[in-house]
Amino acid sequence: MGHGDFGTSGFSDALVILGAAGLVIPAFARFRISPIIGFILIGLIAGPSGLGSLAPTYPWLHYVTISNAEAVEPFAELGIILLLFSIGLELSFRRLWGMRRLVFGVGAAELLLSAGLLALGLHLIGQSVAGAVGLGLALALSSTALVLPLVGTHGPVGRSALAMLLFEDVALVPIVFALGAMAPYAGSDAVSGLVTTMLVGGLVSVGMLFAGRLLLPHLFAQAARTKSPELFLSACLLVVIVASLVTSAIGFSPILGALIAGIVIAETEYRNEVEVVTAPFRGLGLGVFLITVGMSVDLRQVVDSWQDIVLAVAGVLAVKTIVTSLLLRVEGARTAVAVETGVLMAAPSETTLIVLAAAAAAELIQPQTAAFWQIVTAIGLTITPLLAQLGRLAGRRVAGQELAGQLDETLETAALDQVIVLGFGRVGRLVSEMLEAHGKDYLAIDSDADGVAGARKEGYDVLFGDVSQPEFLGRLAERQPSAFILTMDNPVLVNRLARQLRAAFPDLPIVARARDTAHAAKLYKAGVTDAVPETLEASLQLSEAALVDLGVAMGPVIASIHEKRAELRAEIMAQAEMEEEPPLRGRRLRDSEPSRQT
Numbered sequence: 228m229g230h231g232d233f234g235t236s237g238f239s240d241a242l243v244i245l246g247a248a249g250l251v252i253p254a255f256a257r258f259r260i261s262p263i264i265g266f267i268l269i270g271l272i273a274g275p276s277g278l279g280s281l282a283p284t285y286p287w288l289h290y291v292t293i294s295n296a297e298a299v300e301p302f303a304e305l306g307i308i309l310l311l312f313s314i315g316l317e318l319s320f321r322r323l324w325g326m327r328r329l330v331f332g333v334g335a336a337e338l339l340l341s342a343g344l345l346a347l348g349l350h351l352i353g354q355s356v357a358g359a360v361g362l363g364l365a366l367a368l369s370s371t372a373l374v375l376p377l378v379g380t381h382g383p384v385g386r387s388a389l390a391m392l393l394f395e396d397v398a399l400v401p402i403v404f405a406l407g408a409m410a411p412y413a414g415s416d417a418v419s420g421l422v423t424t425m426l427v428g429g430l431v432s433v434g435m436l437f438a439g440r441l442l443l444p445h446l447f448a449q450a451a452r453t454k455s456p457e458l459f460l461s462a463c464l465l466v467v468i469v470a471s472l473v474t475s476a477i478g479f480s481p482i483l484g485a486l487i488a489g490i491v492i493a494e495t496e497y498r499n500e501v502e503v504v505t506a507p508f509r510g511l512g513l514g515v516f517l518i519t520v521g522m523s524v525d526l527r528q529v530v531d532s533w534q535d536i537v538l539a540v541a542g543v544l545a546v547k548t549i550v551t552s553l554l555l556r557v558e559g560a561r562t563a564v565a566v567e568t569g570v571l572m573a574a575p576s577e578t579t580l581i582v583l584a585a586a587a588a589a590e591l592i593q594p595q596t597a598a599f600w601q602i603v604t605a606i607g608l609t610i611t612p613l614l615a616q617l618g619r620l621a622g623r624r625v626a627g628q629e630l631a632g633q634l635d636e637t638l639e640t641a642a643l644d645q646v647i648v649l650g651f652g653r654v655g656r657l658v659s660e661m662l663e664a665h666g667k668d669y670l671a672i673d674s675d676a677d678g679v680a681g682a683r684k685e686g687y688d689v690l691f692g693d694v695s696q697p698e699f700l701g702r703l704a705e706r707q708p709s710a711f712i713l714t715m716d717n718p719v720l721v722n723r724l725a726r727q728l729r730a731a732f733p734d735l736p737i738v739a740r741a742r743d744t745a746h747a748a749k750l751y752k753a754g755v756t757d758a759v760p761e762t763l764e765a766s767l768q769l770s771e772a773a774l775v776d777l778g779v780a781m782g783p784v785i786a787s788i789h790e791k792r793a794e795l796r797a798e799i800m801a802q803a804e805m806e807e808e809p810p811l812r813g814r815r816l817r818d819s820e821p822s823r824q825t
Contacts, residue, residue: 242290243269243273243291243292243293244293244299244514244515244518255268262514263373263517263608263609263611263612264609264612264613266513266514266517266518266521267517267518267520267521267605267608267609268521268609269518269521270293270517270518270519270520270521270522270523270524271521271522271524271526272521273291273292273293273518273522274292274293274518274521274522274523274524275292275293275522276522276524276525276526276527277292277526278291278292279292279293293518293522299515299518299519299522300519302512302515303512303515303516303518303519304481304516305508305512306508306511306512306513306514306515306516307372307482307512307513307516307577308467308468308471308481308482308484308485308512309467309485309505309508309512310371310372310376310512310513311371311372311396311482311485311486311489312467312485312486312488312489312505313489313502313505313506315485315486315487315488315489315490315491315492315493316489316490316492316493316498316501316502326386326389326390326393328558329386329387329390329391329558330390330391330393330394331394332558333387333390333391333554333555333558334390334391334392334393334394334395335394335398336554337367337391337394337550337551337554337572338364338367338368338391338394338395338398339367340550340554341363341366341367341546341547341550341551342360342363342364342366342367343363344363344546344550345359345362345363345366345367345542345543345546346359346360346362346363346364347359347363348542348546349362349363354592354596355591357591358586358591358592358596360591361406361582361583361585361586361589361591361592362583362586362592362596362600364402364405364406364582365575365579365582365583365586365600365604366543366547366575366579366600366603366604367547368395368399368575368576368578368579368582369388369391369392369395369547369572369573369574369575369576370574370575370576370577370578370608370611371392371395371396371482371576371577371578372513372516372576372577373574373577373608373611373612374388374392374571374572374611374615375388375389375392376513377571377611377612377615378571378615383560383561383564384564384567384568384571384618384622387555387560387564387565387568388568388571388572391551391572392572393486395576395578396482396483396486396578397483399482399483399578399581399582402582402585403581403582403585406582406585406586406589406591427477431473431474431477432474432483432487435470435473435484435487435488435491436487436490436491439466439470439487439488439491439492440491440494443466443491443492443495444495444496444497446462446466447459447462447492447495447497447501450462451497451500456504459500459504460504460505463501463504463505464505464508466488466492467484467485467488467505470484470485470487470488471484471485471488472484474487482578516577517608520577520580520604520605520608520609521605521609523580523601523602523605524601524602524605524606525598525602528598528599528602529602532599535599536599536602536603536606539599539600539603540603540606540607540610543573543574543575543603543607544573544574544607544614545573547569547572547573547574548569548570548572548573549569550569551565551568551569551572551573552565552566552568552569553565555568555569561680562625563622563623563625564622566618566621566622566625567618567619567621567622568618569618570614570615570617570618570621571611571614571615571618573607573614574607574608574610574611574614575603575604575607575608576604576608577608579600579604580601580604583597583600583601583604584597623674644668644707644708644709645668645669645670645706645708645709646662646667646668646669646670646708646709646710646711646712647669647670647671647672647703647706647708647710647711647712648662648669648670648671648672648712648714649671649672649673649711649712649713649714649715649724650671650672650673650713650714650715650716650740651671651672651673651675651678651679651682651687651689651714652673652675652678652714652715652716654714654716654740655671655673655712655714655715656671656682656687658712658714659671659687659688659689669688670688670689670690670706670708671687671688671689671690672689672690672691673689673691674691679691700727700728700731704731704732708732708735709735709736710735710736710737710738711728711732711735711736711737711738712738712739713725713737713738713739713740713755714740715740716740716742718741718742718746718749721739721740721741721750722749722750722753725737725739725750725753725754725755726753726754728754729753729754729755730754736756736757737754737755737756737757738755738756738757738758738759739755739757739758739759740758740759740761741758741759741760741761742760742761742762743760743761743762743763744760744762744763744795744798744799744802745802746758746760747759747760747763747799748799748800748802748803749803751799751800751803752803757796758799760799763792763795767788767791767792770788770791771784771785771788
């Protein structure tokens with residue numbers, strides 16, 4: 228095989244992609260750069276408009292550039308199909324039915340209102356009505372492939388995003404057909420074809436759901452009996468590909484078929500196994516897709532039109548953020564959730580590229596216009612991880628403004644002498660329950676706005692607050708607390724808080740969660756009254772359970788456990804170079820009880 232053949236045969240392209248996945252992406256991760264951005268940058272640098280444009284002059288560049296962009300696209304499409312399949316695995320019929328109001332209410336309103344506002348703006352700057360509608364619909368779409376892996380589907384932000392993205396995925400095909408019907412040369416046949424396709428698509432989708440529920444459990448049962456991972460994987464891929472081919476054959480997107488396949492399998496007992504065996508293909512396929520996004524960016528056009536591109540990106544992000552946030556607020560979502568979801572969903576989508584191609588094929592927009600908005604879309608996809616972080620920051624800020632005032636509002640009516648529990652995760656919740664069971668008044672504080680809101684609904688006395696802020700300690704001092712319990716699984720934060728609390732409250736008990744004995748020693752140095760190492764406590768509990776199960780009487784076992792705990796505590800304090808227990812200048816938590824519980 229000659230040099231030129233190698234350069235264009237696809238081998239070099241495969242090596243570039245695998246090299247990016249195996250070598251370059253870990254390097255990006257080392258510098259805390261998202262792999263999403265890393266893959267897009269690889270496509271940008273190694274693609275036809277990057278170093279690939281120099282390959283004819285410098286033949287050795289064939290080995291490190293992607294010379295045949297079209298050959299890579301089918302693999303990118305397969306990656307997106309597998310990704311949507313995995314999203315379907317996280318859904319169920321019950322969950323979808325419960326989200327119907329969000330999907331067909333907020334989802335439809337978000338798409339149509341965003342598209343309408345974008346189309347109006349584009350028409351005002353000179354785009355034809357048909358072209359503005361096509362571009363507005365394209366840019367109103369958001370990226371299922373990137374958004375859901377960033378936030379998941381179980382939190383309030385993920386559920387809101389999923390509902391809107393589900394509607395967009397279903398609406399993609401009617402959008403493409405509608406653009407065809409708007410073409411200058413299209414007649415009434417195009418409109419009737421759209422209606423027919425929608426009816427057929429609906430019937431086929433329902434048929435696939437019912438057929439899948441009948442057939443797939445038997446298929447996977449047979450594959451599982453062989454105990455061959457390869458055969459099980461083959462069955463998974465067969466289901467995904469067949470479902471995608473069916474929806475493609477009736478004119479719908481293969482993405483819809485993959486989503487339906489995932490939803491059906493989610494109802495079977497093999498869901499977890501399917502998710503595990505398809506994960507490697509899903510990750511690599513997504514990487515290939517992102518590389519093709521990077522390859523679609525023409526650097527020369529970016530340099531020539533950078534001001535217009537910046538304005539276009541900013542305009543699209545602003546319109547979609549505002550529309551999404553307002554609609555979610557109207558629907559009843561908390562402001563923090565609405566703001567975070569709005570920012571997260573602001574960028575265009577991989578499906579935007581499909582709609583742009585359809586609009587250009589229908590001659591609704593000029594090829595150079597399509598190329599410009601492809602660049603805008605690629606940049607939007609590139610900054611989606613940054614938007615996710617920005618959305619989280621904005622959401623936390625808004626949540627802080629919503630909930631931080633509660634601490635001040637309750638000062639007038641709050642009982643003094645409360646135990647303050649800092650951190651309300653799994654450990655903080657259990658500690659709070661035990662305090663309540665023994666009649667001790669407590670107030671828990673956590674910086675997770677969603678967790679705080681949920682816990683308050685369940686009746687826990689918990690408020691939002693960023694305990695790392697210095698002014699927060701002043702607010703707490705007004706409550707005249709009786710003790711502090713630090714439950715966060717963050718050694719650095721716990722150490723810092725321990726020092727701040729001991730300086731601000733020299734006479735109060737401070738009990739802190741420690742990861743191990745070394746961390747406990749540092750906490751004793753910082754001034755805590757008691758540090759509780761997780762590893763040590765787990766060992767003591769295991770010993771207690773084992774001794775009782777072996778027939779030793781409960782009383783002597785508990786006594787020996789207490790004795791061992793005191794012995795180990797003394798050793799840890801000695802490790803902290805403390806000759807005696809930390810001067811509490813007051814009492815321990817247990818001494819603060821008016822009477823011992825019996």
